[in-house]
Amino acid sequence: MNRQHIRLLAEERKSTQPLAETIGTIPLFSGLDRKDRERIAGAGREVTFEKGKTILREGEPGLALLLILDGKVEVLKKGKLVATLGKGRFFGEMTVIDDKPRSADVVAVAATRCFGLTAWAFAALVRTYPEIAPAIMKELVRRLREVQETATP
Template sequence: VLNVHSTADVPDAIREVWWSANSDSAITYRQKVGLFTRPSVGVVVQTLLNPSAAGVMFTEHPVTGRDERLIEASWGLGEAVVAGLVVPDHFRLDRSGQILERKAGRKRIAIRSLPNGGTFEEQVAPAQVSQLCLDDAQLAALGELALQCEKVYGPRRDIEWAFQEGALYLLQCRAVTTTSKAGSAAPPPGPPPRDPVAALRRVQVFADMDRRQAEQIARLVKERHFAKGETIIMEGSGGAAFFFIESGEVKVSSKGAELATLGPGDHFGEIALIDGGPRSATVTAASDLVCYGVTFWEFRPLVEKNGTIAWKLLQALAKRLRAADQG
């Protein structure tokens, strides 16, 4: 979460990072490597830089496995590279720091910070779009940083870095994985904070709960915003979140066929949480959407302890099965 404006905004930003560990893509990856346990996420709070250039560096080629440094860079904050918003400059160095390859990208935008929080996409001057953003001295500094990181943390490092006022900053250093570094865009701005308790009591599954029970569950949920057209869950992926809709609509589809339209008071995503299997359908925002999510780690004990919720979920599943049979 970039450019958190004040200390009062930090708790929400930390919760956003925590929630990211329960995204379908993160769950699918952890299931694939046999790590389907409740995630424990440590959040680092850093001063935001205003870099001239930033990007990523692998101390071993992540595709070929060659013993060389692979660097991708762009103007401004490194989010442009990590999120795939530009075609970055591409560099390869050998272990001694000798430049093996340099290839200019197409860097039409630079991510910059806003004075009151958040970021924006700044158009890059035409002359800089295809101009290399790193010189030989900066590449040499990155080669030295790679050696230092491997000495301290071990081989095969995935590093995020930035240059500000001529100084090189190490932002992150972790083990290389086989996954993509593509990130997710920040959620679109939404309306003022809502009352999750009121939203809960509009959902049939939770309708018979008293205020105290609803408040207990409301403390477990996370408000989520999705733009029209955004995919919320994907058929076949792993899942660790159950959602209920506050405002807006979603389209539910399977194998390319549209199955249903859901709106305020409806819920989705519970099947994969109950049987541990992959998502049974794709859910896409049909309009700007506000919903609440609760993770598998809170959802399961909630159902185990509350027979009313369990029974209503069974009724909802039976209704969907009957509709599928009739269809």
């Protein structure tokens, strides 16, 4: 490895450090060490959405899971509010798991900064860090129970 490669690797590491620190505050990744969080930061990308922006549309194909770093979103199913999610929560996971169209609209209700992982990056992440799978399953079950409770009179 020559000096240029070493310099480029150091620059890449520097650019992922702030994102890796923020990712460490998200419960899904809080148990991972700094190096692992830096690898995860390098596997995805940060995206921002203005207040009022529709981030995901129900029925459209989906390619990514998004974790909220800052801000707030509303999840709407057929125009009805299903959930409000803030920092540390994630959305878009169903489509990266089952490869089906988006099941709901997601709208930014405040300026929102997210970390996005494509379906293939997410699959590789779960293979590499299987300890995050139970946290994802718990969140999915929690959401399912929430829907069942609101649907039951």
